[in-house]
Amino acid sequence: MATALLVRHGRTTANATGILAGWSSGVDLDDTGREQAAALAARVASLPVVEIVSSPLTRCLQTTDELRRGAWSEVPVTECDDLGECRYGAWTGRPLSELAEDPLWRTVQHQPGAATFPASSEYRHESIRQMADRAVAAMRGIDARVEADHGPSALWVAVSHGDVIKAILADAAGTHLDLFQRFTVGPASLSVVRYTAARPYLLRCNDTGEDLGGLAAPPATSEASEGGAGVVGGGV
Template sequence: MPTLLLVRHGRSTANTSGLLAGRTPGVALDDLGTAQAAALPGRLAALPLAAAVHSPLERCRQTLDPLSRARPELPLHTEERIGECDYGDWTGRKLAELNDEPLMTAVQQHPSSVAFPGGETMRGMQSRAVEAVREWNERIEREHGADATYLMCSHGDVIKSLVADALGLHLDLFQRIHVEPCSVTAIRYTPVRPFLLRLGDTGDLASLAPREPDREPDGAAAGRPAGGDGNAAVGGGA
């Protein structure tokens, strides 16, 4: 099954203003976020990509603009189900103010119970995103083969919920996960289990590129990326 690269959008003007942007239209990348997006094609240069899928929000589209210009042949797709959580009445408010809301305790400690007033539940956010990934995995494998790699550009809480699903963590533990703006999280899906290969990586990604299976004396495929055959490497692997 394919390898999925989850890219959080670059830093936005809402991030630097301390606002919960949610689905507010027109929230753009700030200067640092623009620079982060400009560096993304170089970081991904060694990786063949079958497709790029993005949230419909502007900050995700902006993050992929430099990659699209660098790889004009790369198919781009919009996917509503990996859009930002609908925070309802919390949308557009300052995070400092929201910290005093009684619901914030549940958001931090018991997110599976949270329904944002006028918005969606955190369980619903995770469910739609996981459903989207499962369907895109099948599509990418069908169209490009089981060893294909593709990219999704989404949002912090959405990516964290997908990582929790891949690790078999209850949603109530997903706040222990952190992903920086424009970081890359890599998950290799197999018929047996997903493998988390990178979490919030902001550096070089060349080692994720497919490699020839150089055989070691014991028959292990030393060059195969982790999880290629669905088995975990006992002792951690090379």
């Protein structure tokens, strides 16, 4: 079967300032995010990728541009709304420190499959379950098309968001959605899934190619930091 490389966008201005970006406009990669994306591009440049499918949001398209600056300059790019960020509704654009005081935060952290984001007149909203269902369906559909077009050894790239990728990885690992906060998906990280007729295989998760010394750092203790790159943590 074809193999899917899942790339999270690089760090953004919203990540750096602790804002839940969601589908709000004007959220770009910052200097660090561009450097992260460029470093990832250098690591994967030798892979014979046949297609890139990206979330339509600017931060993902900017990451895609970095991936295509080198050996992938001729690789076709398509956009897919179903790989777009979770629709956070009234939570969109608000500080994470403020959202952490909302009772819904605990549901998002501890039972995400039961969480639905509040409605807004400006931004669409959905449940985490709805987000997961549309993202997983999109991945499986795109993967089947890529294999049909390019054969079972084809490699393709999905550029998306932390929470979306976590939902895809949870499905690939056979993990209940309520446990998807156990996955970490950092900025410009690479995860790899191969779908087969029998089952998906999770080949790689949150690979950033960085020095492992940071693993010795003490873990965060505040609930507001739970989930690392999770919903309203790093999935912005």
